[in-house]
Amino acid sequence: MDELRRFCCQNPDCPDAGKRGHGNLTVTMRYGPDKLRRMLRCSTCKARFSERKGTPLFASPLPTERVVSILAHVAEGIGTRKTTRLTCVHQDTVTRYIRQAGDQAHQLHNELVAFSPDDERCPVR
Numbered sequence: 001m002d003e004l005r006r007f008c009c010q011n012p013d014c015p016d017a018g019k020r021g022h023g024n025l026t027v028t029m030r031y032g033p034d035k036l037r038r039m040l041r042c043s044t045c046k047a048r049f050s051e052r053k054g055t056p057l058f059a060s061p062l063p064t065e066r067v068v069s070i071l072a073h074v075a076e077g078i079g080t081r082k083t084t085r086l087t088c089v090h091q092d093t094v095t096r097y098i099r100q101a102g103d104q105a106h107q108l109h110n111e112l113v114a115f116s117p118d119d120e121r122c123p124v125r
């Protein structure tokens with residue numbers, strides 16, 4: 001049995017979109033290298049999507065290990081230029097993954113944290 005509690009429907013028009021562990025997802029097939037990636041299906045809206053959708057790994061041309069390495073360097077506070085040198089990728093690639101991960105981390109933060117204190121430095125919410 002596949003563990004799907006951390007996943008939710010990615011269709012924004014679905015009434016169950018964003019509901020984790022709702023029981024509406026099933027694995028329809030496996031794909032990718034060694035068939036390790038799962039294709040999920042929502043029983044509510046019938047949409048199918050990759051388990052990687054909504055992550056920096058979705059449609060990534062780089063292998064998973066390299067993306068994880070890039071983001072691990074950034075998470076440790078290592079700057080873009082140093083990360084570029086340490087992971088042997090172009091600076092624009094590092095910047096792209098930082099943007100993707102940052103946007104997705106922001107969405108996850110809004111989902112998991114009920115209240116965030118006001119921050120005068122960032123008037124946009």
Ligand SMILES: [Zn+2]
Nearest residue numbers: 009014042045
């Ligand atoms: Zn759905």
